[in-house]
Amino acid sequence: MSALLEVSDLSVSFATDGRDVHAVDRVSFAIEPGEVLGIVGESGSGKSVSMLALLGLIPCPPGRVSGRAVFRGVDLLALGHEARREIRGAAIAMIFQDPMTSLNPYLRVGLQMTEAAVHRGASRADAHRRAAELFERVGIPDPGARLAHYPHQFSGGQRQRIMIAMALMLRPALLIADEPTTALDVTIQLQILALLAEVRRDTGCAIALITHSLGVVAGTCDRVQVMYAGRLCETGPTTDVFARPAHPYTRGLLASLPRLDQPRGRTLTPIAGQPPDLTRLGPGCAFAPRCSEADARCVAERPVLEPVDARGTGAASPRTLAACWRRAEERAR
Amino acid sequence: MSTPLLEVRDFVKHFPVSAGWFRPPEAVRAVDGVSFTLPRGKTLGLVGESGCGKSTLARLVLRLIEPTSGRAWLSVDGAPRELTALDPEALRRTRRHMQIVFQDPYASLDPRMTVGSIVGEPTAIFGELDRAARRARTDELLLKVGLEPRFASRYPHQFSGGQRQRIGIARALALAPSLVVLDEPVSALDVSIQAQILGLLQELKAELGLTYLFIAHDLAVVRHISDEVAVMYLGRIVERASADELYARPLHPYTQALMSAAPIPDPAVERTRKKIILEGSPPSPRQRFMGCPFASRCPIAEPACSTEPVALVAVAPGHDVACRLVSGRAN
Numbered sequence: 001m002s003a004l005l006e007v008s009d010l011s012v013s014f015a016t017d018g019r020d021v022h023a024v025d026r027v028s029f030a031i032e033p034g035e036v037l038g039i040v041g042e043s044g045s046g047k048s049v050s051m052l053a054l055l056g057l058i059p060c061p062p063g064r065v066s067g068r069a070v071f072r073g074v075d076l077l078a079l080g081h082e083a084r085r086e087i088r089g090a091a092i093a094m095i096f097q098d099p100m101t102s103l104n105p106y107l108r109v110g111l112q113m114t115e116a117a118v119h120r121g122a123s124r125a126d127a128h129r130r131a132a133e134l135f136e137r138v139g140i141p142d143p144g145a146r147l148a149h150y151p152h153q154f155s156g157g158q159r160q161r162i163m164i165a166m167a168l169m170l171r172p173a174l175l176i177a178d179e180p181t182t183a184l185d186v187t188i189q190l191q192i193l194a195l196l197a198e199v200r201r202d203t204g205c206a207i208a209l210i211t212h213s214l215g216v217v218a219g220t221c222d223r224v225q226v227m228y229a230g231r232l233c234e235t236g237p238t239t240d241v242f243a244r245p246a247h248p249y250t251r252g253l254l255a256s257l258p259r260l261d262q263p264r265g266r267t268l269t270p271i272a273g274q275p276p277d278l279t280r281l282g283p284g285c286a287f288a289p290r291c292s293e294a295d296a297r298c299v300a301e302r303p304v305l306e307p308v309d310a311r312g313t314g315a316a317s318p319r320t321l322a323a324c325w326r327r328a329e330e331r332a333r
Numbered sequence: 334m335s336t337p338l339l340e341v342r343d344f345v346k347h348f349p350v351s352a353g354w355f356r357p358p359e360a361v362r363a364v365d366g367v368s369f370t371l372p373r374g375k376t377l378g379l380v381g382e383s384g385c386g387k388s389t390l391a392r393l394v395l396r397l398i399e400p401t402s403g404r405a406w407l408s409v410d411g412a413p414r415e416l417t418a419l420d421p422e423a424l425r426r427t428r429r430h431m432q433i434v435f436q437d438p439y440a441s442l443d444p445r446m447t448v449g450s451i452v453g454e455p456t457a458i459f460g461e462l463d464r465a466a467r468r469a470r471t472d473e474l475l476l477k478v479g480l481e482p483r484f485a486s487r488y489p490h491q492f493s494g495g496q497r498q499r500i501g502i503a504r505a506l507a508l509a510p511s512l513v514v515l516d517e518p519v520s521a522l523d524v525s526i527q528a529q530i531l532g533l534l535q536e537l538k539a540e541l542g543l544t545y546l547f548i549a550h551d552l553a554v555v556r557h558i559s560d561e562v563a564v565m566y567l568g569r570i571v572e573r574a575s576a577d578e579l580y581a582r583p584l585h586p587y588t589q590a591l592m593s594a595a596p597i598p599d600p601a602v603e604r605t606r607k608k609i610i611l612e613g614s615p616p617s618p619r620q621r622f623m624g625c626p627f628a629s630r631c632p633i634a635e636p637a638c639s640t641e642p643v644a645l646v647a648v649a650p651g652h653d654v655a656c657r658l659v660s661g662r663a664n
Contacts, residue, residue: 042523155614185382185550187611190594194610212524215596219603239600254598256528258557261597264577268557270528274493290525 003030004174004206005054010067010077012046012053012230021278023049025230026067028305031174036200036207038221038238040214042275046230047210051176053077055094056084071174089116093167097179099159103151110147113166120170127169134165137202138195157188164195168203175199178210193220214253218242223319226250229276229286232305236320240310246322248291285325293326303328336408337370338544339512344368344393344403346386346568350619361618363389364400365568368645373408373511376538376545378559378576380552380591384618386568387548391514394546395431396424407431407512429459432505436517438497442489448475448500449485455507474503477540479533495526499533506537514546519554531558552595556580564588567618567626570645574652584654586634587627625656633658 012024024046031037041047052058053065054076069076071092076084088094096102104112113134114127122130128147135143138161140154151159160180167175177196181189197220200207209221217224217238225235226247234247245251252271259266273290285303288294303323309331310320316331344367347360364386371377379387392398394405396416406413409430419427432455435441442451453471456462462470472482478499489497498518505513515534519527535558537543549555555562556576563573564585572585583589590609597603611630625631628638638657645655654660 042525157614186552186594186596187382187590188614189596190608190610194608213596214524214598215603218598218600219596242598242600253524256525257598258528258531258553259597259599260553260556260580260592260595261599261602264556264580268528268531270532271525272529274495275523275526 004033004071005031006068006070007050007054008068008070010050010053010069011065012049012058013064014062015064016062016279019279022230022281023278024053027227027230027232029225029232029235031206031208033173034200034204034206035222036196036209036220038217038224039208039210039227040212040217040224041227042212044229044275044278045227047227048178049230050227051094051178051208051210055088055092055176056081089172090120090170091172092174092176093170093172094176094178095160095163095167095180097182099156099163099183100151102163103159105151108148108150109154109162113147113162113169116166117169130169131165134168135162137168138162138165139191140165156184157191160184160188160192161195164192164199168199168205171203172205174206174208176208176210179212180209181216182212189216196220214242214257226253229278229281231286232323233287234320234322234324235305236308236310236317240317240320244310244312246308246310246320246327247287247324248293248326249287250322252290285323295325297325301325306331336411336413338373338408339371339394339546340406340413341370341394342368342404344390344405345401346389346393346398347401359619362568362621363618364393367403367565367568367570369563369570369573371512371544371546373544374538374542375560376547376558378555378562379546379548379565380550380555380562381565382550382591382615384567384615385565386618387565388516389568390565391433391516391546391548395428395433395514397433409511429455429508430510431512431514432508432510433514433516434498434501434505434518437521438494438501439489439521441501442497444489446488447485448480448487448489448492451489451500452485452503452507455504459508470507474507477506477537478503479529493526494522495529498522498530502530502533502537506541509541510543512544512546514548516548517550518547520549520551527554534558552580552592564591567615567622569626569655570653571627571655572653573645574649578649578652582652584648584652584659585627585656586631586659590632 008028010027014021039047054069113131117127132143140146140161181192221238224238224241226233228249234250255269256271271290276286284299284301288298303325305321305323306328307316307318308320308322308327310317344364346364347362349358350361352359381387393400405416407416449471452474453467456467475482480499519530547558559576562576562579563570566587572588583592590611593609613630616629624639624641625643628634643655643657645653646660648654648660
């Protein structure tokens with residue numbers, strides 16, 4: 001299958017006080033049409049920055065973006081400002097973490113919903129009709145009256161529904177959702193995740209779901225990629241990665257989480273050390289300073305993503321990759 | 334049973350809010366009749382979603398804010414002392430026995446104070462130790478929370494979130510309190526750091542014989558650390574039981590929904606288990622409820638649930654539920 005989006009060697013760096021911070025460091029991945037890809041990592045891992053870079057939302061300078069991101073045969077990173085605006089919102093839409101600040105408090109939500117469609121030549125009446133349909137679709141009752149309301153008249157969960165409806169206005173092929181449920185309570189999170197699953201089923205759009213919650217990934221994503229310090233450390237089908245995590249960081253994350261379905265007395269095994277300082281990364285694996293398996297090579301040389309034995313069959317599976325010298329050595333044996 | 338370390342009876346906190354021009358002010362019922370006891374050496378977990386009143390309850394317990402009504406007692410040197418009846422000076426002297434760790438390790442440490450002065454300040458205020466002894470006590474506290482004593486001369490911005498939370502914990506322990514209120518102590522931290530802090534809290538509790546009131550919205554975290562758990566909804570406790578009992582046998586429909594909504598990091602489990610998706614959002618806490626405040630979203634509610642008053646009653650030994658349908662079934 002040909003990928004909807006193929007990203008290769010994406011790097012984003014920021015010049016700060018004469019020192020370059022590599023927020024995203026040579027990351028390559030693909031998104032297939034209609035799939036839900038989970039992008040997990042902690043704060044500062046580069047998960048949001050990599051997506052913002054694809055949409056041209058990184059201010060340059062101070063940022064610097066390099067690499068290729070081919071979307072339907074077009075390299076997004078080589079596009080000019082105007083050409084990129086044509087794709088942004090229409091073919092690729094994005095929803096943000098905080099539904100409180102991503103809507104304009106001074107404008108009625110109906111106007112905000114229809115703005116992009118009208119700008120692209122739709123009539124006000126048609127745009128309004130589609131907005132009302134989508135309000136209905138995302139579960140906001142009485143769309144006719146509600147479109148005339150202001151953002152503060154909606155709850156947090158409803159505002160996130162409005163953001164999703166707005167993203168769907170121009171029928172995007174790829175929806176980037178940046179921590180769409182992090183600001184919401186768990187019972188509302190469940191509603192929004194169920195809605196995103198429906199949206200994918202009904203419209204067939206691919207979803208890149210950025211999250212720090214492995215629980216959210218487990219429930220919603222077909223594939224997952226784990227980021228650490230701006231680099232991709234593991235990627236593969238969700239079921240394989242959770243069943244047999246290959247990278248020590250992924251293993252560490254799973255071992256450090258308390259789980260409701262496991263006995264209460266279980267001791268958590270924390271990951272030692274502190275989050276990485278992106279201005280002080282060594283030449284080797286970024287996780288090496290906190291890794292219990294690290295040796296001299298891990299500190300000296302950066303590992304590359306290579307297929308791992310994801311199903312315990314003894315054979316490497318091409319869809320599951322990890323960047324770890326230990327796993328590479330195990331395979332070589 | 335010996336006297337509990339903390340007893341809270343019928344705490345109510347209403348915040349007045351303007352309802353608009355020419356209208357009498359309304360009240361946000363942040364805490365609406367909460368009672369509990371906390372035995373010495375145990376951890377009581379308070380869970381609930383934003384706006385359920387859990388943080389307000391914590392502040393009431395410490396009398397950082399004054400209750401509208403209700404009383405609380407803290408056991409000091411074996412005798413219960415009524416916190417809600419203390420004059421300001423007596424309250425100040427009692428505060429050394431009850432301390433708090435806040436959620437945001439970035440906002441809760443003064444950026445212009447060194448770590449040494451932050452951790453040493455409580456002892457300085459209570460004026461018990463001379464400068465050298467205070468210095469030694471600060472070093473000891475930093476070591477206890479896993480930081481090096483040489484960090485004492487640094488400033489908060491030189492530390493990561495997890496390290497800052499350790500500093501906040503050291504400050505809370507400075508006066509050797511018996512009760513520590515932990516208000517979302519790990520929710521601002523990265524996943525890989527959360528387990529470090531949870532482990533530290535458990536070690537400190539065992540070593541120093543602390544009693545915790547642990548407030549969080551993450552059910553898995555609360556279950557992990559608590560002996561007993563109380564679930565709050567709109568200012569009230571709707572269910573309370575031992576952690577094992579509550580999670581094995583949640584009875585209140587809200588507890589059941591909350592648990593089913595908490596994601597489990599395992600696709601094999603997460604994709605097959607039954608989820609209860611609640612309709613809508615919690616109602617405004619300005620609203621006055623005749624009956625159960627959860628009735629508007631409850632999947633099993635009957636018309637009478639909205640009109641008949643509901644109280645927290647024992648349905649099994651040590652397991653209390655505020656639901657007329659559940660307690661009706663048990664009788």
